[in-house]
Amino acid sequence: MTQASRATEGFSVTHRRYVSYDHAHYAGNLVDGAYSLAMFGDVATELCIQTDSDEGLFASYSDVQFKAPVRAGDVVEATAVITRVGTRSRTVDFTLSVVCRGRPENGVSAAEVLSEPIVATTATGTVVVPVTS
Template sequence: METSTRDEREAQTTAFLRVRVGQEEAHYGGNLVDGARILRLFGDLVTEITVRTDGDEGLLAQYSDIRFTAPVRPGDYIEARARLVRQTRLRRVVELEAHKVIRASPEEADSAGEVLDEPQLVCAATATTVVPHRRAHMATARIPTAEEA
């Protein structure tokens, strides 16, 4: 009978979203989408991570090391991923990345797009979330194996 350690469970706790950015989200000149749109995706991913680890949405305490590395425009498809990298009694630290996987190509035609050979990093960050004490206590309790349940 195999049991997983807490470190192994943390390494396996991930979340993923893929969305198409709509025309209504253009916010700046040059038809650019604001970085807050990507941070909202990150917030949803962090929430999913804490629900998976603690059965509670938790409270996002901070973002750190935010780097916007490429523009996002309406029609682009963004793939965002999260991975739990550290867990303490009340805090969860999550690494986040968002990549453009399809680029809108309005210069070719209004509805043209291009699948990128290599996803393009558009944003990376680290988030820290806090979970309520009652849920955090439950998350650190021993998890029974399938045979024991």
């Protein structure tokens, strides 16, 4: 039995994650943009489960903006917000923000909680879920 959709505009899901050093691929311990997109996939999956009792499928991105670097040692927060609800599709706005940053210049394990999160990546995407009855 399929449960009716609970998808509404403004519904959101947020995940936080520590970015380990094995994700650094570039000088300065930079992490590639695919890391942000993978987190967006994870929050989109939970969003679909929460609203439609199905993992859903990620159909497309209509916009992706890389605004600031993500580095190994960061703690990042990815948020997905439904901005449009169709019969089977949902338009979702995504934001990935750095909320804590490693400070190796202050010691090998030094880090700080940022007073203001740094918006690192934004995107708009479309997810598709099965028809509910």
